[in-house]
Amino acid sequence: MHGPFLYIKEGTILDLNTDIQYCKGVGPVRAQLYHHLDIRTLRDLCYHFPRDYLDLTAVTPCADCKPGTEAAVRGAVLRKKPEARLRKGLTLYRLSAADESGELTITFFNNRYAFEALKIGEEYLFYGQIRLSGARPEMTSPLVFPAGEAGGLLPVYPLTAGLTSKGVSGNIRQALAAIREQLADPIPPDIRSRYQLCELGFALQSIHFPSDAHALSLARERLIFEELFILSIALRRVRSERKKESPVRICGFQPEAFYQSLPFSPTGAQRRAVEAILSDLSSGTPMNRLLQGDVGSGKTLVAAAACLAAVQSGYQCAVMAPTEILAGQHAASFAAFLKPFGVQVTLLTGSMKAKDRRQALAALQSGETGVAIGTHALLTADVSFQNLGLAITDEQHRFGVRQRVMLREKSGDPHILVMSATPIPRTLALMIYGDLDVTLLDELPPGRQRVETYCIPSSKLERAYGFVRAQLDRGRQAYLVCPLVSEEEETSGLPSAEKTARELGEGPFAGYRTGVLHGKLKPAEKDRIMRAFKEGEIQLLVCTTVVEVGVDVPNATVMICMAAERFGLSQLHQLRGRVGRGRESSSCILVSDARGETARARLKAMCETNDGFQIAEFDLRQRGPGDFFGGRQHGLPRMRIADMARDNRLLANVQQAAGELLREDPELERADHAALRESCGRLAASIGDRPN
Ligand code: ADP
Ligand code: MG
DSSP: OOOOOEOSSTOOEEESSBBBGSSSTHHHHHHHHHHHHHHOHHHHTOOOOEEEEEEESSSOGGGGTTSSSSHHHHHEEEEEEEEEEEEEEEEEEEEEEEEETTEEEEEESSSSHHHHSSOOOEEEEEEEEEEEEEEEEEEEEEEEETTTOOOEEEEOOOOOTTTOHHHHHHHHHHHEEEEEEEOOOOOOHHHHHHTTOOOOHHHHHHHSSSHHHHHHHHHHHHHHHHHHHHHHHHHHHTTTOOOOOSSOOOOOOOOOHHHHHSSSOOOOOHHHHHHHHHHHTTTSSOOOOEEEEESSHHHHHHHHHHHHHHHHHTTEEEESSHHHHHHHHHHHHHHHHHHGOOOOOEEEEETHHHHHHHHHHHHHHOOOSSEEESSGGGGGGGOOOEEEEEEESSSSSGSHHHHHHHHHOOOTEEEEEEEEEEEHHHHHHHHHHTEEEEEOOOOOOTOOOOOEEEOOOOOHHHHHHHHHHHHTTTTTTEEEEBBBSSGGGOOOTTBBBBHHHHHHHTTTTSSSSEEEOOOTHHHHHHHHOOOOOOOOTTEEEEGGGSEEEEEETTTTTEETTTTTSOOOOOOHHHHHHSOOOOSSOEEEEEOOOOOHHHHHHHHHHHHHHOOOOHHHHHHHHHHHHHHHHHHHHOOOOSSSSSTTTTTTTHHHHHHHHHHHHHOOOTOOSSSHHHHHHHHHHHHHHHTTTTOO
């Protein structure tokens, strides 16, 4: 069986995977339009959900229509006015509709056809925008329904040029009518009944053609559950290849001596995280843990403790960072943490001199090096370890799932610790990391201050520069972040780091020591600049988002972000985390001339909270998980109906149901799981991960 069959034209057998052009009423031309919406099969069509519904049940009396709203009005056509040709290409057709409350003018633009179809004396339902025309409200470009037929909730579809909601709705009606009887439900009956979910047939029917609000809400809940459920099962299956037993035992480590060696006392959260990790390392099963902590929460120390434990049990560690700058900085901090214990820390990057690299590789291979730190270069073929026991990736969102798998494959099965400063909302983390345990560093080291954040238009930049100069005069340092590297890229007036640095150096910051840092510099040059900034030789660092992750210069107390609307919120939060790392109070100035409502709301959220999790939730709600990390780095598909931030409550049930089902039938072999298996396979193929 290949799933349900669908009979549309007599003599033609189609199934859900058939091209929509064979659906009655579609055809090859319309099919092309649907392709713009990524709708290719009948399944795609049935799963093309309305983005909204027009409520035609609530009718507004003509006299009560308020400008600025949308309304449904039930009225008879009283009279038609002569057409008014305002200018070439703009003709108005007006009529008066009336109900018991009074009259309302209704205007069509250029739509003679719709206008002429209406009969004087007949009653219709009009739905549209109410605007002010002179002193009186009027309805413009309404949808019109014969009064007898209309009612209920009318679906509004995401569209592309050439399609209308009405047309899409008609096509879907055809498709649904033909397949309803044969639909195979991917949610097995026992789970449906346990979580009180309606059947697929009812759900599809009711999401497109709701009989009432209750049916619609049942349908929505069930379809959201389905989408998350399939995603969850697919991801769990992709990742369930891990061995159940670990050959790497790291036991008997007492962290007290390590804590004693530190210049400060670890926070409670850091101690708890270290405990959780040590218990994983000695458990006999491979660790797979996500350490989540907002910027500045002190993840490095926790990672260093884990490394020390591994090395003292005779294993090596690999620590991977997303950029060379960060790898270099980690090498320095790990060395500082671990030197007192005689652990050798080796930096390995792509840009090292051949001789240095050979030496570093040899030290890794011989086991002389305890902790190797690097970028993706640690994953290249010529790197081999003597005895790798622990792999740590920092700022995980830059590493794809694929890299994690590569690391595991090349080095046996080390324990894995993933560190993320992007405060992934817990719901999303659960989904993305299916089988990862999560530890939160939910406490900042003492003495940290809130970074005061302001949003200003570029016309106030001079004042901001004055503020920065005052900070520099007091011995502090500052960042100025630009969205672009060089002026060749400067389109649409966005500032570049190179040009801005030159202009500031000659103008507002003449006489101050400025520097430029961006990703296109040679690694040695980047290093030199970063070191100069760290040591205070550079006072103002004009840069791009290369400083986004992890850079630690506590003396920097101000950051200016140019064209701030250009950055993702979580990215801005990371950037802002570069200041406020010392005891001085710090500030972040977001410069933006964006007027859009969304942009304003996003920047306002930045000014109002310093809590990375709140910001991430906000970002997730606004942009959806697909865009959350800028690009689809997790390989999560775009959701059709679920919203991971909003559908929090369901997600917990979904996780539970998915776990239960896979425990009973890990390979999805049961007959009543065939439809589910097929759905998961299709999803896994679409996100480019291989199912096992
Ligand atoms: P992140 O979690 O962003 O990687 P880091 O590990 O870079 O944070 O730590 C940020 C700064 O806080 C570093 O300068 C580090 O030395 C310092 N730090 C870490 N833990 C503590 C602590 N318990 N008390 C005081 N300072 C700490
Ligand atoms: Mg860090």
